[in-house]
Amino acid sequence: xxxxxxxxxxxxxxxxxxxxxxxxxxxxxxxxxxxxxxxxxxxxxxxxxxxxxxxxxxxxxxxxxxxxxxxxxxxxxxxxxxxxxxxxxxxxxxxxxxxxxxxxxxxxxxxxxxxxxxxxxxxxxxxxxxxxxxxxxxxxxxxxxxxxxxxxxxxxxxxxxxxxxxxxxxxxxxxxxxxxxxxxxxxxxxxxxxxxxxxxxxxxxxxxxxxxxxxxxxxxxxxxxxxxxxxxxxxxxxxxxxxxxxxxxxxxxxxxxxxxxxxxxxxxxxxxxxxxxxxxxxxxxxxxxxxxxxxxxxxxxxxxxxxxxxxxxxxxxxxxxxxxxxxxxxxxxxxxxxxxxxxxxxx
Amino acid sequence: xxxxxxxxxxxxxxxxxxxxxxxxxxxxxxxxxxxxxxxxxxxxxxxxxxxxxxxxxxxxxxxxxxxxxxxxxxxxxxxxxxxxxxxxxxxxxxxxxxxxxxxxxxxxxxxxxxxxxxxxxxxxxxxxxxxxxxxxxxxxxxxxxxxxxxxxxxxxxxxxxxxxxxxxxxxxxxxxxxxxxxxxxxxxxxxxxxxxxxxxxxxxxxxxxxxxxxxxxxxxxxxxxxxxxxxxxxxxxxxxxxxxxxxxxxxxxxxxxxxxxxxxxxxxxxxxxxxxxxxxxxxxxxxxxxxxxxxxxxxxxxxxxxxxxxxxxxxxxxxxxxxxxxxxxxxxxxxxxxxxxxxxxxx
DNA sequence: CTTTAGCACCCCCGCCGGCGGAGTGCTAAA
DNA sequence: TTTAGCACTCCGCCGGCGGGGGTGCTAAAG
Numbered sequence: 157x158x159x160x161x162x163x164x165x166x167x168x169x170x171x172x173x174x175x176x177x178x179x180x181x182x183x184x185x186x187x188x189x190x191x192x193x194x195x196x197x198x199x200x201x202x203x204x205x206x207x208x209x210x211x212x213x214x215x216x217x218x219x220x221x222x223x224x225x226x227x228x229x230x231x232x233x234x235x236x237x238x239x240x241x242x243x244x245x246x247x248x249x250x251x252x253x254x255x256x257x258x259x260x261x262x263x264x265x266x267x268x269x270x271x272x273x274x275x276x277x278x279x280x281x282x283x284x285x286x287x288x289x290x291x292x293x294x295x296x297x298x299x300x301x302x303x304x305x306x307x308x309x310x311x312x313x314x315x316x317x318x319x320x321x322x323x324x325x326x327x328x329x330x331x332x333x334x335x336x337x338x339x340x341x342x343x344x345x346x347x348x349x350x351x352x353x354x355x356x357x358x359x360x361x362x363x364x365x366x367x368x369x370x371x372x373x374x375x376x377x378x379x380x381x382x383x384x385x386x387x388x389x390x391x392x393x394x395x396x397x398x399x400x401x402x403x404x405x406x407x408x409x410x411x412x413x414x415x416x417x418x419x420x421x422x423x424x425x426x427x428x429x430x431x432x433x434x435x436x437x438x439x440x441x442x443x444x445x446x447x448x449x450x451x452x453x454x455x456x457x458x459x460x461x462x463x464x465x466x467x468x469x470x471x472x473x474x475x476x477x478x479x480x481x482x483x484x485x486x487x488x489x490x491x492x493x494x495x496x497x498x499x500x501x502x503x
Numbered sequence: 504x505x506x507x508x509x510x511x512x513x514x515x516x517x518x519x520x521x522x523x524x525x526x527x528x529x530x531x532x533x534x535x536x537x538x539x540x541x542x543x544x545x546x547x548x549x550x551x552x553x554x555x556x557x558x559x560x561x562x563x564x565x566x567x568x569x570x571x572x573x574x575x576x577x578x579x580x581x582x583x584x585x586x587x588x589x590x591x592x593x594x595x596x597x598x599x600x601x602x603x604x605x606x607x608x609x610x611x612x613x614x615x616x617x618x619x620x621x622x623x624x625x626x627x628x629x630x631x632x633x634x635x636x637x638x639x640x641x642x643x644x645x646x647x648x649x650x651x652x653x654x655x656x657x658x659x660x661x662x663x664x665x666x667x668x669x670x671x672x673x674x675x676x677x678x679x680x681x682x683x684x685x686x687x688x689x690x691x692x693x694x695x696x697x698x699x700x701x702x703x704x705x706x707x708x709x710x711x712x713x714x715x716x717x718x719x720x721x722x723x724x725x726x727x728x729x730x731x732x733x734x735x736x737x738x739x740x741x742x743x744x745x746x747x748x749x750x751x752x753x754x755x756x757x758x759x760x761x762x763x764x765x766x767x768x769x770x771x772x773x774x775x776x777x778x779x780x781x782x783x784x785x786x787x788x789x790x791x792x793x794x795x796x797x798x799x800x801x802x803x804x805x806x807x808x809x810x811x812x813x814x815x816x817x818x819x820x821x822x823x824x825x826x827x828x829x830x831x832x833x834x835x836x837x838x839x840x841x842x843x844x845x846x847x848x849x850x
Numbered sequence: 851c852t853t854t855a856g857c858a859c860c861c862c863c864g865c866c867g868g869c870g871g872a873g874t875g876c877t878a879a880a
Numbered sequence: 881t882t883t884a885g886c887a888c889t890c891c892g893c894c895g896g897c898g899g900g901g902g903t904g905c906t907a908a909a910g
Contacts, residue, residue: 185873200883203874221874221889261668299642301661309656309664314648317656319664321608397766400759408755412747419744532902545854550903568860568903 171238183223274395279475286469298333308381322380417449431457458492518585530570621742626822633816645680655728669727683721764796778804805839
């Protein structure tokens with residue numbers, strides 16, 4: 157039982173069928189297809205071909221004697237081999253570039269990127285926060301609080317400020333904290349966080365008797381300040397409500413699951429992690445994601461990279477599987493490229 | 504044409520009707536009401552009374568010869584005069600108190616409060632960020648960035664850290680920035696932000712020729728650092744997805760509008776602002792909010808206050824008008840009280 | 851005057867059957 | 881291999897029908 161060959165003509169018809177279905181959402185029949193496939197074939201012939209496509213699992217009839225609808229497999233083939241991507245026009249690229257304000261701080265930038273994605277695609281836009289692999293410590297500062305607590309302020313990579321409260325064994329004076337901070341700044345400024353963490357660990361391992369009180373305090377505090385710092389992944393989502401506009405999302409129960417998945421983040425982070433394996437645009441169709449909540453949805457992602465081709469993170473959109481891939485793909489692609497470019501100078 | 508008097512018995516029946524409707528969501532008929540109103544009346548009598556209630560606009564029949572459903576006016580009367588609030592049990596109060604961790608920083612606290620509200624009520628929980636009326640400047644610090652830009656870090660009220668990038672006329676050295684920060688800290692530490700702003704303005708007005716270069720730079724920078732700082736209101740929302748579980752929210756289009764309102768924040772902030780007029784629990788039923796998006800929804804709010812009865816902010820829940828007010832009201836009330844208590848020590 | 855039983859009536863809702871439209875698979879001819 | 885013809889299938893829509901829940905009115909009882 158050999159698979160029927162999928163010849164040129166069948167591919168062409170599959171393409172026409174999917175494009176048509178993407179446009180109007182209806183099952184596509186042989187007559188319609190005969191009309192706008194471009195090929196000069198009768199409906200009867202087309203029926204034969206489409207029956208083959210069905211046997212191959214590329215299309216599917218919702219019920220006997222209805223037109224055909226693409227299956228996930230059909231979409232897969234379409235995306236891998238058939239889709240003709242429409243490049244974005246220069247003015248559109250221009251607009252995107254302008255929206256991504258190089259002056260803004262990282263999180264604002266992420267937000268405008270995902271807002272843009274959602275606006276351009278009328279679906280939900282997602283931007284995963286960039287990896288902090290190369291977070292360099294810019295500055296550290298301590299402020300005394302009440303009850304043996306100290307507020308640690310870290311400045312990382314030029315302009316990202318983080319702060320946390322740490323517990324100390326005894327109260328510290330302002331002056332003492334300043335000395336500690338000075339020591340740490342002198343020691344570690346400009347180095348990246350993994351390095352700093354490693355060095356701190358080394359210091360700890362060393363003979364603690366032989367290091368002075370100041371250093372010991374400094375190391376203890378720094379240790380606390382940097383801990384838990386190891387990249388808690390997160391993302392910025394925008395335009396979820398766009399998804400409520402699609403009939404294929406009309407089921408409130410499913411919609412709810414989807415939105416809960418957005419809140420819980422697990423599934424999304426997982427999926428976006430996967431798409432880091434390869435560079436460039438990647439597409440997960442329905443079940444391919446491995447998560448039930450994304451049934452009937454596709455996720456189009458792209459990694460964004462610094463000038464030296466180091467992957468900084470990943471962004472994308474999520475919407476119904478029936479989406480206009482020919483337009484979505486370039487939008488995601490271009491946004492990723494531009495975001496990478498804007499983000500680059502700050503590393 | 505005088506309004507029919509709403510006597511004791513009619514009120515009792517209205518109460519029973521609304522309680523019943525809240526429980527099962529169905530229109531309530533005379534037979535049902537006769538059974539579980541507690542009064543020993545025949546359905547026929549009840550029909551007469553309920554017809555009066557309808558004339559008064561307190562209940563409404565979805566169609567001829569159907570049971571009755573409360574109107575907004577009916578709910579209003581119910582809430583103002585009839586509802587018997589069930590106080591929370593001590594263990595429940597205990598649980599809430601434990602969830603609100605006094606050690607956490609403000610925004611974490613807001614998040615757990617709204618998560619709690621949404622969990623306890625199975626609706627959406629909202630906590631408006633506390634007013635920063637009495638924000639005291641704790642510490643200010645500057646770090647040089649490239650291109651005549653400076654990163655300003657403000658520590659406010661013990662542990663809230665804010666930062667912004669400011670433009671300067673010329674590049675500054677690290678040492679110079681430190682001197683400026685020292686000057687500002689010496690001058691303003693511990694004072695609240697409005698005062699600081701006013702003093703800065705005064706200094707600006709003064710004869711700029713007679714103040715030295717350092718001070719001038721300091722004032723310019725501080726000016727920039729503090730500007731735009733004037734309380735951008737915001738809130739923390741949790742459990743929106745709970746709302747997707749109610750049949751009265753089954754209409755995706757309306758749901759979408761509601762969620763968009765959550766994102767845009769305008770309507771919500773406005774409504775919460777209104778409820779600051781009075782202390783304690785307040786309830787907006789459907790149209791009363793003045794916003795169409797909240798049709799069929801009720802918003803239950805309560806202000807939370809410091810020990811000296813100064814209102815710090817407001818929190819609440821939003822859900823379908825058909826909600827169990829007897830339970831929701833105390834939950835919101837208690838949460839507000841406890842949040843006020845936890846928040847208090849830090850001012 | 852109030853309460854109640856009885857009764858006719860009303861409207862919603864779910865169900866069924868018929869019908870038109872769209873599209874299919876098969877067969878046989880070109 | 882392609883195509884016309886044809887019988888068939890299924891969906892969606894409409895209208896009719898019946899049952900159930902509930903009402904308003906009337907008249908009698910308290």
